[in-house]
Amino acid sequence: MVIYMKRAIRRKHYHRLKERWKRICINEWGMNDIKKIELYSSELTRTRKPCSCMMCGNPRRTLKEITRQERIANDILKTYIKDSE
Numbered sequence: 001m002v003i004y005m006k007r008a009i010r011r012k013h014y015h016r017l018k019e020r021w022k023r024i025c026i027n028e029w030g031m032n033d034i035k036k037i038e039l040y041s042s043e044l045t046r047t048r049k050p051c052s053c054m055m056c057g058n059p060r061r062t063l064k065e066i067t068r069q070e071r072i073a074n075d076i077l078k079t080y081i082k083d084s085e
């Protein structure tokens, strides 16, 4: 998320995303407890990835492999070294 954002815009997007998560809770997950809907929608608005399972987490932590960005950087570095020789 953008670090610098005016307060009004930040609040507007917060409420927009919260309403979106409420719609998902009600229509797609079939929730009908208002307290739970409020709790889940506010948490999901603030956090993009609420879980830290193997599929969502950083591959360095779970699989001990380098990330995609690091692979790209290594390829660029290899071509740069190859060209300079």
Ligand SMILES: [Zn+2]
Pocket: 051, 052, 053, 054, 055, 056, 057
């Ligand atoms: Zn997950």
